[in-house]
Amino acid sequence: xxxxxxxxxxxxxxxxxxxxxxxxxxxxxxxxxxxxxxxxxxxxxxxxxxxxxxxxxxxxxxxxxxxxxxxxxxxxxxxxxxxxxxxxxxxxxxxxxxxxxxxxxxxxxxxxxxxxxxxxxxxxxxxxxxxxxxxxxxxxxxxxxxxxxxxxxxxxxxxxxxxxxxxxxxxxxxxxxxxxxxxxxxxxxxxxxxxxxxxxxxxxxxxxxxxxxxxxxxxxxxxxxxxxxxxxxxxxxxxxxxxxxxxxxxxxxxxxxxxxxxxxxxxxxxxxxxxxxxxxxxxxxxxxxxxxxxxxxxxxxxxxxxxxxxxxxxxxxxxxxxxxxxxxxxxxxxxxxxxxxxxxxxxxxxxxxxxxxxxxxxxxxxxxxxxxxxxxxxxxxxxxxxxxxxxxxxxxxxxx
Amino acid sequence: xxxxxxxxxxxxxxxxxxxxxxxxxxxxxxxxxxxxxxxxxxxxxxxxxxxxxxxxxxxxxxxxx
Numbered sequence: 001x002x003x004x005x006x007x008x009x010x011x012x013x014x015x016x017x018x019x020x021x022x023x024x025x026x027x028x029x030x031x032x033x034x035x036x037x038x039x040x041x042x043x044x045x046x047x048x049x050x051x052x053x054x055x056x057x058x059x060x061x062x063x064x065x066x067x068x069x070x071x072x073x074x075x076x077x078x079x080x081x082x083x084x085x086x087x088x089x090x091x092x093x094x095x096x097x098x099x100x101x102x103x104x105x106x107x108x109x110x111x112x113x114x115x116x117x118x119x120x121x122x123x124x125x126x127x128x129x130x131x132x133x134x135x136x137x138x139x140x141x142x143x144x145x146x147x148x149x150x151x152x153x154x155x156x157x158x159x160x161x162x163x164x165x166x167x168x169x170x171x172x173x174x175x176x177x178x179x180x181x182x183x184x185x186x187x188x189x190x191x192x193x194x195x196x197x198x199x200x201x202x203x204x205x206x207x208x209x210x211x212x213x214x215x216x217x218x219x220x221x222x223x224x225x226x227x228x229x230x231x232x233x234x235x236x237x238x239x240x241x242x243x244x245x246x247x248x249x250x251x252x253x254x255x256x257x258x259x260x261x262x263x264x265x266x267x268x269x270x271x272x273x274x275x276x277x278x279x280x281x282x283x284x285x286x287x288x289x290x291x292x293x294x295x296x297x298x299x300x301x302x303x304x305x306x307x308x309x310x311x312x313x314x315x316x317x318x319x320x321x322x323x324x325x326x327x328x329x330x331x332x333x334x335x336x337x338x339x340x341x342x343x344x345x346x347x348x349x350x351x352x353x354x355x356x357x358x359x360x361x362x363x364x365x366x367x368x369x370x371x372x373x374x375x376x377x378x379x380x381x382x383x384x385x386x387x388x389x390x391x392x393x394x395x396x397x398x399x400x
Numbered sequence: 401x402x403x404x405x406x407x408x409x410x411x412x413x414x415x416x417x418x419x420x421x422x423x424x425x426x427x428x429x430x431x432x433x434x435x436x437x438x439x440x441x442x443x444x445x446x447x448x449x450x451x452x453x454x455x456x457x458x459x460x461x462x463x464x465x
Binding site (some may be wrong): 133135137154162164167169264267268274275278286288 | 405406409412413415416419420422424426429430433436437440443444446447448449450451452453454455456457459462
Protein backbone atom coordinates (compact mmCIF):
# COMPACT_ATOMS: atom_id res chain seq x y z
CA UNK A 1 0.00 0.00 0.00
CA UNK A 2 2.24 2.79 -1.38
CA UNK A 3 -0.47 5.42 -1.82
CA UNK A 4 -0.64 8.32 0.58
CA UNK A 5 -4.12 8.65 1.94
CA UNK A 6 -5.94 11.67 3.22
CA UNK A 7 -7.23 11.51 6.82
CA UNK A 8 -10.77 11.58 5.56
CA UNK A 9 -10.19 8.72 3.16
CA UNK A 10 -8.68 6.66 5.94
CA UNK A 11 -11.54 7.30 8.27
CA UNK A 12 -14.06 6.51 5.53
CA UNK A 13 -12.24 3.31 4.73
CA UNK A 14 -12.22 2.15 8.33
CA UNK A 15 -15.86 3.14 8.62
CA UNK A 16 -16.86 1.01 5.64
CA UNK A 17 -14.84 -1.87 7.10
CA UNK A 18 -16.61 -1.61 10.42
CA UNK A 19 -20.06 -1.22 8.89
CA UNK A 20 -19.62 -4.27 6.73
CA UNK A 21 -18.47 -6.52 9.54
CA UNK A 22 -21.32 -8.89 10.30
CA UNK A 23 -20.14 -9.20 13.89
CA UNK A 24 -20.44 -5.47 14.50
CA UNK A 25 -23.72 -4.68 12.73
CA UNK A 26 -26.08 -5.79 15.45
CA UNK A 27 -24.46 -6.11 18.84
CA UNK A 28 -25.46 -5.99 22.48
CA UNK A 29 -23.05 -4.48 25.00
CA UNK A 30 -23.33 -4.31 28.74
CA UNK A 31 -21.74 -1.56 30.79
CA UNK A 32 -22.16 1.29 33.22
CA UNK A 33 -23.47 4.66 32.06
CA UNK A 34 -21.15 7.65 32.47
CA UNK A 35 -20.96 11.20 31.13
CA UNK A 36 -24.60 10.89 30.11
CA UNK A 37 -25.82 14.00 28.38
CA UNK A 38 -29.10 14.65 26.63
CA UNK A 39 -29.14 17.61 24.25
CA UNK A 40 -32.15 19.82 23.54
CA UNK A 41 -32.32 18.15 20.11
CA UNK A 42 -33.15 14.91 21.95
CA UNK A 43 -29.92 13.16 21.01
CA UNK A 44 -28.14 11.45 23.91
CA UNK A 45 -24.37 11.18 24.22
CA UNK A 46 -22.67 9.03 26.84
CA UNK A 47 -19.97 6.48 27.58
CA UNK A 48 -20.23 2.86 28.54
CA UNK A 49 -17.56 1.53 30.79
CA UNK A 50 -16.52 -1.48 32.77
CA UNK A 51 -13.65 -1.92 35.25
CA UNK A 52 -10.95 -1.53 32.63
CA UNK A 53 -12.28 0.17 29.51
CA UNK A 54 -14.65 2.73 28.13
CA UNK A 55 -16.39 3.42 24.78
CA UNK A 56 -18.28 6.42 23.53
CA UNK A 57 -21.87 5.99 22.45
CA UNK A 58 -24.64 8.01 20.85
CA UNK A 59 -28.39 7.43 20.85
CA UNK A 60 -30.21 9.65 18.39
CA UNK A 61 -33.49 11.32 19.28
CA UNK A 62 -35.60 8.99 17.12
CA UNK A 63 -34.43 6.07 19.28
CA UNK A 64 -34.04 7.90 22.58
CA UNK A 65 -37.72 8.90 22.71
CA UNK A 66 -38.66 5.22 23.02
CA UNK A 67 -36.68 4.81 26.24
CA UNK A 68 -38.62 3.16 29.08
CA UNK A 69 -36.69 5.00 31.77
CA UNK A 70 -34.64 8.09 32.41
CA UNK A 71 -30.96 7.07 32.15
CA UNK A 72 -28.67 8.20 34.93
CA UNK A 73 -24.93 7.91 35.38
CA UNK A 74 -23.99 4.77 37.27
CA UNK A 75 -26.88 2.73 35.91
CA UNK A 76 -25.93 -0.65 34.58
CA UNK A 77 -27.40 -1.02 31.11
CA UNK A 78 -27.45 -3.23 28.08
CA UNK A 79 -27.45 -1.41 24.76
CA UNK A 80 -28.13 -2.68 21.25
CA UNK A 81 -26.85 -1.10 18.08
CA UNK A 82 -23.87 -1.08 15.73
CA UNK A 83 -20.26 0.01 15.78
CA UNK A 84 -19.19 2.76 13.41
CA UNK A 85 -16.87 5.68 13.17
CA UNK A 86 -17.39 9.41 13.39
CA UNK A 87 -15.14 10.54 10.53
CA UNK A 88 -14.50 14.05 11.79
CA UNK A 89 -12.85 12.82 15.01
CA UNK A 90 -11.75 9.45 13.81
CA UNK A 91 -13.43 8.12 16.89
CA UNK A 92 -15.15 4.84 16.73
CA UNK A 93 -18.32 4.57 18.81
CA UNK A 94 -21.52 2.73 19.48
CA UNK A 95 -24.68 3.84 17.65
CA UNK A 96 -27.37 2.78 20.09
CA UNK A 97 -30.89 1.94 19.01
CA UNK A 98 -32.12 0.37 22.27
CA UNK A 99 -31.17 0.61 25.89
CA UNK A 100 -32.40 -1.52 28.80
CA UNK A 101 -31.55 -1.44 32.45
CA UNK A 102 -29.57 -4.58 33.06
CA UNK A 103 -30.66 -6.85 35.84
CA UNK A 104 -33.64 -6.53 38.19
CA UNK A 105 -31.46 -4.71 40.68
CA UNK A 106 -31.10 -1.63 38.49
CA UNK A 107 -34.82 -1.25 38.01
CA UNK A 108 -35.51 -1.88 41.65
CA UNK A 109 -32.95 0.73 42.65
CA UNK A 110 -34.53 3.43 40.51
CA UNK A 111 -38.02 2.42 41.64
CA UNK A 112 -37.13 2.40 45.33
CA UNK A 113 -35.36 5.72 45.12
CA UNK A 114 -38.41 7.47 43.60
CA UNK A 115 -40.84 5.70 45.89
CA UNK A 116 -38.95 6.79 48.97
CA UNK A 117 -38.75 10.37 47.73
CA UNK A 118 -42.45 10.70 46.97
CA UNK A 119 -43.45 8.94 50.16
CA UNK A 120 -41.40 11.44 52.18
CA UNK A 121 -43.16 14.26 50.39
CA UNK A 122 -46.51 12.81 51.45
CA UNK A 123 -47.82 11.78 48.05
CA UNK A 124 -48.86 8.37 49.39
CA UNK A 125 -50.47 9.58 52.63
CA UNK A 126 -53.66 7.76 53.52
CA UNK A 127 -55.35 10.94 54.73
CA UNK A 128 -54.78 12.53 51.31
CA UNK A 129 -56.75 9.76 49.59
CA UNK A 130 -60.04 10.95 48.16
CA UNK A 131 -63.09 8.71 48.56
CA UNK A 132 -64.56 7.26 45.37
CA UNK A 133 -68.08 8.31 44.36
CA UNK A 134 -70.63 5.61 45.25
CA UNK A 135 -72.65 5.77 42.05
CA UNK A 136 -70.78 7.57 39.26
CA UNK A 137 -72.65 8.12 36.01
CA UNK A 138 -69.63 9.54 34.14
CA UNK A 139 -66.13 8.13 34.46
CA UNK A 140 -62.91 9.17 32.76
CA UNK A 141 -60.48 6.59 31.42
CA UNK A 142 -56.90 7.39 30.42
CA UNK A 143 -55.55 4.52 28.32
CA UNK A 144 -54.76 3.43 24.80
CA UNK A 145 -57.75 3.60 22.45
CA UNK A 146 -56.75 0.23 21.02
CA UNK A 147 -55.68 -1.62 24.13
CA UNK A 148 -57.17 -4.61 25.89
CA UNK A 149 -57.58 -2.49 29.02
CA UNK A 150 -60.22 -0.26 27.40
CA UNK A 151 -62.02 -3.30 26.05
CA UNK A 152 -62.06 -4.90 29.51
CA UNK A 153 -63.38 -1.73 31.12
CA UNK A 154 -66.13 -1.27 28.53
CA UNK A 155 -67.34 -4.85 28.77
CA UNK A 156 -67.28 -4.75 32.57
CA UNK A 157 -69.21 -1.46 32.56
CA UNK A 158 -71.76 -2.84 30.10
CA UNK A 159 -72.34 -5.85 32.33
CA UNK A 160 -72.27 -4.01 35.63
CA UNK A 161 -73.64 -0.50 35.11
CA UNK A 162 -74.69 0.19 31.49
CA UNK A 163 -76.28 3.54 32.36
CA UNK A 164 -72.85 5.13 32.82
CA UNK A 165 -70.88 7.14 30.29
CA UNK A 166 -67.18 6.49 29.74
CA UNK A 167 -65.07 9.41 28.59
CA UNK A 168 -61.92 8.18 26.90
CA UNK A 169 -58.76 10.28 26.90
CA UNK A 170 -56.54 8.27 24.57
CA UNK A 171 -52.83 8.14 25.34
CA UNK A 172 -49.83 5.96 24.68
CA UNK A 173 -49.10 3.45 27.40
CA UNK A 174 -45.56 2.31 26.66
CA UNK A 175 -42.12 3.86 26.38
CA UNK A 176 -40.79 7.22 27.51
CA UNK A 177 -42.66 9.04 24.73
CA UNK A 178 -45.91 7.89 26.35
CA UNK A 179 -45.22 10.06 29.41
CA UNK A 180 -46.45 13.44 28.09
CA UNK A 181 -49.53 11.84 26.50
CA UNK A 182 -50.51 10.18 29.78
CA UNK A 183 -50.02 13.45 31.68
CA UNK A 184 -52.14 15.36 29.18
CA UNK A 185 -54.89 12.71 29.28
CA UNK A 186 -55.10 12.83 33.08
CA UNK A 187 -55.18 16.65 33.12
CA UNK A 188 -57.88 16.81 30.45
CA UNK A 189 -60.12 14.33 32.27
CA UNK A 190 -59.63 16.18 35.55
CA UNK A 191 -60.79 19.40 33.90
CA UNK A 192 -64.15 18.00 32.72
CA UNK A 193 -66.73 19.01 35.30
CA UNK A 194 -69.14 16.12 35.47
CA UNK A 195 -66.57 13.32 35.34
CA UNK A 196 -66.68 11.82 38.82
CA UNK A 197 -63.64 9.53 38.84
CA UNK A 198 -60.60 8.84 36.66
CA UNK A 199 -59.17 5.43 35.83
CA UNK A 200 -55.57 5.32 34.56
CA UNK A 201 -54.89 1.92 33.08
CA UNK A 202 -53.09 -0.40 30.70
CA UNK A 203 -53.09 -4.14 30.25
CA UNK A 204 -50.33 -6.56 31.20
CA UNK A 205 -46.83 -6.43 29.76
CA UNK A 206 -43.17 -6.81 30.59
CA UNK A 207 -41.55 -4.77 33.32
CA UNK A 208 -40.08 -2.51 30.62
CA UNK A 209 -43.50 -2.09 28.98
CA UNK A 210 -45.05 -0.88 32.22
CA UNK A 211 -42.05 1.20 33.27
CA UNK A 212 -43.43 4.56 32.14
CA UNK A 213 -46.05 4.36 34.93
CA UNK A 214 -43.18 4.79 37.38
CA UNK A 215 -42.67 8.30 36.05
CA UNK A 216 -42.31 10.97 38.67
CA UNK A 217 -44.18 13.56 36.58
CA UNK A 218 -47.13 11.22 36.03
CA UNK A 219 -47.19 10.51 39.77
CA UNK A 220 -47.29 14.22 40.57
CA UNK A 221 -49.98 14.84 37.96
CA UNK A 222 -52.20 12.12 39.42
CA UNK A 223 -51.59 13.42 42.92
CA UNK A 224 -52.68 16.93 41.87
CA UNK A 225 -56.03 15.70 40.47
CA UNK A 226 -59.18 17.23 41.97
CA UNK A 227 -61.10 14.07 41.15
CA UNK A 228 -60.49 10.67 42.71
CA UNK A 229 -58.13 8.46 40.73
CA UNK A 230 -57.89 4.70 40.30
CA UNK A 231 -54.81 2.99 38.84
CA UNK A 232 -54.81 -0.39 37.15
CA UNK A 233 -51.46 -1.08 35.54
CA UNK A 234 -50.72 -4.54 34.23
CA UNK A 235 -51.50 -7.55 36.35
CA UNK A 236 -52.07 -8.31 40.02
CA UNK A 237 -48.34 -8.70 40.71
CA UNK A 238 -47.27 -5.46 39.04
CA UNK A 239 -46.88 -2.46 41.31
CA UNK A 240 -46.08 0.95 39.87
CA UNK A 241 -45.33 4.28 41.53
CA UNK A 242 -48.70 5.43 40.16
CA UNK A 243 -50.42 2.72 42.21
CA UNK A 244 -49.15 4.29 45.42
CA UNK A 245 -50.21 7.81 44.44
CA UNK A 246 -53.70 7.06 43.16
CA UNK A 247 -56.59 7.02 45.61
CA UNK A 248 -57.31 3.36 44.87
CA UNK A 249 -55.17 0.70 43.23
CA UNK A 250 -56.89 -2.01 41.22
CA UNK A 251 -55.11 -5.20 40.23
CA UNK A 252 -56.47 -5.20 36.66
CA UNK A 253 -58.52 -2.97 34.34
CA UNK A 254 -61.55 -5.23 34.89
CA UNK A 255 -61.19 -4.90 38.64
CA UNK A 256 -60.87 -1.12 38.30
CA UNK A 257 -64.27 -0.99 36.55
CA UNK A 258 -65.73 -3.28 39.21
CA UNK A 259 -64.46 -1.06 42.03
CA UNK A 260 -65.63 2.17 40.41
CA UNK A 261 -69.05 1.11 39.10
CA UNK A 262 -71.93 -0.12 41.24
CA UNK A 263 -73.84 -3.26 40.32
CA UNK A 264 -77.06 -2.18 38.63
CA UNK A 265 -78.99 -5.29 39.72
CA UNK A 266 -78.33 -4.80 43.38
CA UNK A 267 -79.25 -1.11 43.01
CA UNK A 268 -82.50 -2.05 41.33
CA UNK A 269 -83.19 -4.60 44.04
CA UNK A 270 -82.45 -2.01 46.70
CA UNK A 271 -84.90 0.42 45.08
CA UNK A 272 -87.55 -2.28 44.77
CA UNK A 273 -87.18 -3.20 48.40
CA UNK A 274 -87.49 0.45 49.49
CA UNK A 275 -90.59 0.75 47.31
CA UNK A 276 -92.10 -2.35 48.88
CA UNK A 277 -91.27 -1.30 52.41
CA UNK A 278 -92.71 2.19 51.84
CA UNK A 279 -95.99 0.76 50.52
CA UNK A 280 -96.17 -1.66 53.42
CA UNK A 281 -95.52 1.10 55.92
CA UNK A 282 -98.05 3.52 54.47
CA UNK A 283 -100.70 0.81 54.45
CA UNK A 284 -99.80 -0.09 58.01
CA UNK A 285 -100.13 3.57 59.00
CA UNK A 286 -103.52 3.84 57.30
CA UNK A 287 -104.69 0.66 59.04
CA UNK A 288 -103.40 2.00 62.32
CA UNK A 289 -105.58 5.09 61.95
CA UNK A 290 -108.56 3.03 60.79
CA UNK A 291 -108.25 0.94 63.93
CA UNK A 292 -107.94 4.05 66.06
CA UNK A 293 -111.12 5.40 64.49
CA UNK A 294 -112.95 2.13 65.13
CA UNK A 295 -111.83 2.22 68.77
CA UNK A 296 -113.04 5.80 69.18
CA UNK A 297 -116.37 4.85 67.67
CA UNK A 298 -116.71 2.06 70.19
CA UNK A 299 -115.53 4.18 73.15
CA UNK A 300 -117.99 5.07 76.03
CA UNK A 301 -117.98 8.77 75.33
CA UNK A 302 -118.68 8.37 71.69
CA UNK A 303 -121.36 5.67 72.14
CA UNK A 304 -123.24 7.72 74.79
CA UNK A 305 -123.55 10.54 72.32
CA UNK A 306 -124.60 8.03 69.74
CA UNK A 307 -127.22 6.61 72.15
CA UNK A 308 -128.61 10.06 72.90
CA UNK A 309 -128.91 10.66 69.21
CA UNK A 310 -130.65 7.32 68.77
CA UNK A 311 -133.04 8.06 71.67
CA UNK A 312 -133.93 11.37 70.18
CA UNK A 313 -134.44 9.75 66.81
CA UNK A 314 -136.84 7.24 68.36
CA UNK A 315 -138.69 9.93 70.29
CA UNK A 316 -139.06 11.94 67.13
CA UNK A 317 -140.35 9.05 65.17
CA UNK A 318 -142.90 8.21 67.89
CA UNK A 319 -143.96 11.81 67.98
CA UNK A 320 -144.33 11.77 64.24
CA UNK A 321 -146.43 8.63 64.44
CA UNK A 322 -148.79 10.00 67.04
CA UNK A 323 -149.16 13.27 65.18
CA UNK A 324 -149.99 11.38 62.07
CA UNK A 325 -152.53 9.26 63.85
CA UNK A 326 -154.25 12.22 65.50
CA UNK A 327 -154.50 14.04 62.18
CA UNK A 328 -155.94 10.92 60.62
CA UNK A 329 -158.49 10.64 63.39
CA UNK A 330 -159.49 14.26 62.89
CA UNK A 331 -159.94 13.72 59.17
CA UNK A 332 -162.08 10.67 59.81
CA UNK A 333 -164.24 12.60 62.18
CA UNK A 334 -164.70 15.41 59.68
CA UNK A 335 -165.58 12.93 56.99
CA UNK A 336 -168.26 11.48 59.22
CA UNK A 337 -169.64 14.90 59.95
CA UNK A 338 -169.74 15.68 56.26
CA UNK A 339 -171.56 12.43 55.63
CA UNK A 340 -174.21 13.01 58.25
CA UNK A 341 -174.80 16.58 57.05
CA UNK A 342 -175.24 15.27 53.57
CA UNK A 343 -177.82 12.84 54.89
CA UNK A 344 -179.72 15.65 56.57
CA UNK A 345 -179.52 17.77 53.46
CA UNK A 346 -180.64 14.91 51.34
CA UNK A 347 -183.59 14.36 53.67
CA UNK A 348 -184.52 18.01 53.38
CA UNK A 349 -184.42 18.05 49.56
CA UNK A 350 -187.75 18.77 47.81
CA UNK A 351 -187.18 15.69 45.70
CA UNK A 352 -187.42 13.69 48.90
CA UNK A 353 -190.90 15.27 49.53
CA UNK A 354 -191.92 14.35 45.98
CA UNK A 355 -190.94 10.75 46.85
CA UNK A 356 -193.34 10.98 49.79
CA UNK A 357 -196.19 12.00 47.45
CA UNK A 358 -196.02 15.80 47.60
CA UNK A 359 -196.20 17.82 44.36
CA UNK A 360 -194.89 21.20 43.21
CA UNK A 361 -196.87 23.76 41.27
CA UNK A 362 -195.19 25.89 38.63
CA UNK A 363 -196.53 29.11 37.25
CA UNK A 364 -194.60 29.41 34.04
CA UNK A 365 -191.03 28.39 34.87
CA UNK A 366 -191.28 29.31 38.54
CA UNK A 367 -192.31 26.98 41.37
CA UNK A 368 -194.84 28.83 43.43
CA UNK A 369 -195.48 28.75 47.15
CA UNK A 370 -198.26 31.26 47.54
CA UNK A 371 -200.24 32.14 44.47
CA UNK A 372 -203.87 32.99 44.02
CA UNK A 373 -205.12 31.08 41.05
CA UNK A 374 -208.30 31.97 39.23
CA UNK A 375 -210.37 29.66 37.11
CA UNK A 376 -209.27 29.36 33.50
CA UNK A 377 -205.59 29.86 34.28
CA UNK A 378 -202.91 27.24 33.41
CA UNK A 379 -200.26 25.73 35.73
CA UNK A 380 -197.74 22.90 35.80
CA UNK A 381 -197.79 20.25 38.48
CA UNK A 382 -194.59 18.25 39.06
CA UNK A 383 -194.75 14.92 40.87
CA UNK A 384 -191.89 12.51 41.60
CA UNK A 385 -192.32 10.82 38.25
CA UNK A 386 -194.46 13.18 36.10
CA UNK A 387 -195.04 16.74 34.90
CA UNK A 388 -198.67 17.66 34.38
CA UNK A 389 -199.88 20.69 32.39
CA UNK A 390 -203.23 21.66 34.00
CA UNK A 391 -206.15 24.00 33.38
CA UNK A 392 -207.85 25.35 36.49
CA UNK A 393 -211.58 24.79 36.23
CA UNK A 394 -212.68 25.94 39.65
CA UNK A 395 -211.12 27.71 42.65
CA UNK A 396 -212.30 27.24 46.20
CA UNK A 397 -210.94 28.87 49.27
CA UNK A 398 -209.52 26.39 51.70
CA UNK A 399 -210.12 26.72 55.39
CA UNK A 400 -206.93 26.47 57.40
CA UNK B 401 -79.01 21.96 44.34
CA UNK B 402 -79.08 19.45 41.51
CA UNK B 403 -80.68 16.16 42.50
CA UNK B 404 -78.17 13.30 42.29
CA UNK B 405 -78.79 9.61 42.38
CA UNK B 406 -76.81 9.33 45.60
CA UNK B 407 -78.67 12.13 47.40
CA UNK B 408 -81.98 10.61 46.24
CA UNK B 409 -80.95 7.23 47.67
CA UNK B 410 -79.95 8.80 50.98
CA UNK B 411 -83.30 10.61 51.23
CA UNK B 412 -85.19 7.44 50.26
CA UNK B 413 -83.55 5.49 53.05
CA UNK B 414 -84.39 8.32 55.44
CA UNK B 415 -88.04 8.30 54.36
CA UNK B 416 -88.19 4.54 54.67
CA UNK B 417 -86.91 4.80 58.22
CA UNK B 418 -89.29 7.59 59.28
CA UNK B 419 -92.26 5.74 57.77
CA UNK B 420 -91.48 2.69 59.86
CA UNK B 421 -91.56 4.69 63.08
CA UNK B 422 -94.81 4.66 64.98
CA UNK B 423 -95.02 8.31 65.88
CA UNK B 424 -95.60 9.74 62.40
CA UNK B 425 -98.94 11.38 61.77
CA UNK B 426 -101.02 10.03 58.92
CA UNK B 427 -100.77 13.35 57.11
CA UNK B 428 -96.99 13.39 57.42
CA UNK B 429 -96.61 9.78 56.38
CA UNK B 430 -98.74 10.37 53.26
CA UNK B 431 -96.53 13.34 52.33
CA UNK B 432 -93.37 11.28 52.87
CA UNK B 433 -94.79 8.42 50.84
CA UNK B 434 -95.53 10.78 47.95
CA UNK B 435 -92.00 12.18 48.13
CA UNK B 436 -90.66 8.63 48.10
CA UNK B 437 -92.66 7.73 45.01
CA UNK B 438 -91.16 10.75 43.20
CA UNK B 439 -87.60 9.84 44.24
CA UNK B 440 -88.06 6.20 43.23
CA UNK B 441 -89.26 7.35 39.82
CA UNK B 442 -86.19 9.59 39.48
CA UNK B 443 -83.78 6.80 40.49
CA UNK B 444 -85.37 4.18 38.28
CA UNK B 445 -85.32 6.53 35.30
CA UNK B 446 -81.57 7.06 35.81
CA UNK B 447 -81.02 3.29 35.58
CA UNK B 448 -82.98 2.84 32.36
CA UNK B 449 -80.16 3.30 29.82
CA UNK B 450 -79.17 -0.19 28.68
CA UNK B 451 -76.17 0.54 26.47
CA UNK B 452 -72.93 1.97 27.81
CA UNK B 453 -71.96 5.31 26.18
CA UNK B 454 -68.36 5.98 25.18
CA UNK B 455 -67.33 9.51 24.32
CA UNK B 456 -64.12 11.42 23.72
CA UNK B 457 -63.00 14.36 25.85
CA UNK B 458 -64.93 16.79 23.63
CA UNK B 459 -68.09 14.86 24.43
CA UNK B 460 -68.51 13.25 20.98
CA UNK B 461 -69.87 9.72 21.15
CA UNK B 462 -67.43 7.09 19.97
CA UNK B 463 -68.08 3.82 18.23
CA UNK B 464 -66.12 1.16 20.09
CA UNK B 465 -66.83 -2.48 19.51
